[in-house]
Amino acid sequence: MKEKSKRVIPGLGLSLGVTITMLSVIVIIPLASLAVFTGRLSFGEFIDVITNKRVLASFEVSFVTAFIASLINAVMGVVLAWVLVRYDFPGRRIIDGMIELPFALPTAVAGISLTALTSDKGWIGRLFDRVGIKIAYTRIGITFALVFVGIPFVVRTVQPVLEKLDGTYEEAAGVMGASRAVIFRRIIFPEIRPAVFTGFGLALGRCIGEYGSVVFIAGNQPYNTEITPLIIMAKLQEYDYGSASAIALIMLIFSFTLLFAVNMIQVRNSKILKGGR
């Protein structure tokens, strides 16, 4: 008799079909077309496009500002998550809800209001202008906007981990005489570290590609505050699809590498926690 392998949970065919279709239509096909469009350029042309001085400068602007903004977010996100989880104070729920505003707000709206705030005439910009720091139309401004965009990623990945953290770990360390600082550094931080990395990676990925909120505050000076997505936009407006997709491909490769690295960290952690020998 022929053995028929039956699965315990039915519906694999259907659900896997839906999954693959969704992934293909929404993610894989558009990304593949990026490679196809880039393929219209010869290899020499490709190298020319991506090593163009103005393009290289934009990579630098985008990566450096995104990296710094994500670092700030990693620290501030942990602090925010800590406050929201560990303390109870009036208005906690409101603050908790406000964390998601950067997700909900149209990025252009955020960009315009941040620009208004941080220009020399704005409420925040005026204060900094007095000590000679300009925010709007500089890289500081870009970083500022990216911090705004990226903060929910870190808070929302760290928060649930902190909430679930078993209080007896801290008690155990406390009974053995550890100070609060040691407890945070040696007990709590290792627990939230994977979440911080994930949040950092997600925020970085998002910040590198951010367009709407940055484009107003950046000022878009070539070689100085011109971000990569803006260059792509400009190439598209010139109907130079080949160059646009070549630059986009570089960003794609970077994002992919980033997500891969984040996942490697997760794999290592789950190995420690689940006891792979």
Next chain:
Amino acid sequence: MAYVELKNINKSYGDFKASDDVSFGIERGKLIGLLGPSGSGKTTILRMIAGLESPDSGEIIIDGKVVNDIPASKRGIGFVFQNYALFRYMTVFDNVAFGLKYGPYAQKDKKYIETRVNELLDLVGLSGLGKRYPSQLSGGQRQRVAFARALAPNPYLLLLDEPFAAIDAKVRQELRSWLKQIIEKLGITSIFVTHDQDEAIEVADEIIITNNGRVEQQGTPIEIYRDPQTAFTAAFFGQTGYLEDYRKFKSFEPIGEIDKAIVRPEFVKLTKKNEFQKFKTSAVEATVERVSFRGNYIEVGVESNGSHFVARRELEQELVSVGEKVDVFIYRIFVTKGDKAYLLQNSSLREESVVI
């Protein structure tokens, strides 16, 4: 003089009174079992001694010093948590070394830390597993690591919260006697919390029974078993059955109004009609309701004069069957009146001693 002493400790969580005027003293070097049903406040007592909770009123005295205001981190107490609370991201070695690296007993000397940790891993029988992570250990091994970690800084008092609760039955048996041996060897004053009376009897030198936030009784296991002072202890300790009206059972002198009459299986002598019953005249007839095999004895549930209780028979004795009429003789009962418990001997036992 008592080494650890609690004086009139009160502690409430909202409306719930977790400790109600708790007072007791513990001698140095003793292994104490805090025994009580869940919610009786035994863990709260343990956590207050450790400094993880502070009492609303009353004094906690360790080695002659009031420690109420000393934080947990400076009391020098070892604590084994119910879920062990092993640090998941540290190896077994680092877990055990934690108390040696930080805190009031921190050691600068790396060589010393290494020697001490390896010494403890040897002691708990886990040498060679120092590089593993807690997730790579079995439940029993984790318990041993938690124990070694608590002992590493040489605490003068060891507290264990339900140390065997999370371990399966077979390993639990082994760990119990192992733990008792090691604590005796080290001579460290220890208090452990349990809801399991067998565990308390087997492991503890002395038992403190808690109920509803109060201490019911303190004494050696045998004292508490033989001579329960309170109604709660009489009913909680041992396997209890109740007599509806003890006066219907022969030869108990009536002592006026009582609440309950408690009978334990070992107080009952159950004989078949054809067997010799020494106190035949004082025995009453009972009907067998239930016979269960319990591994090394047979438990027999009987009904007599409207009361249901349990007796035991040896495996070597002839089997009784459900519905069979048998004779039961009750040596003694505990009667309770209000909070108090009294022992009532069968008077035919006394008559016999007079004759002799």
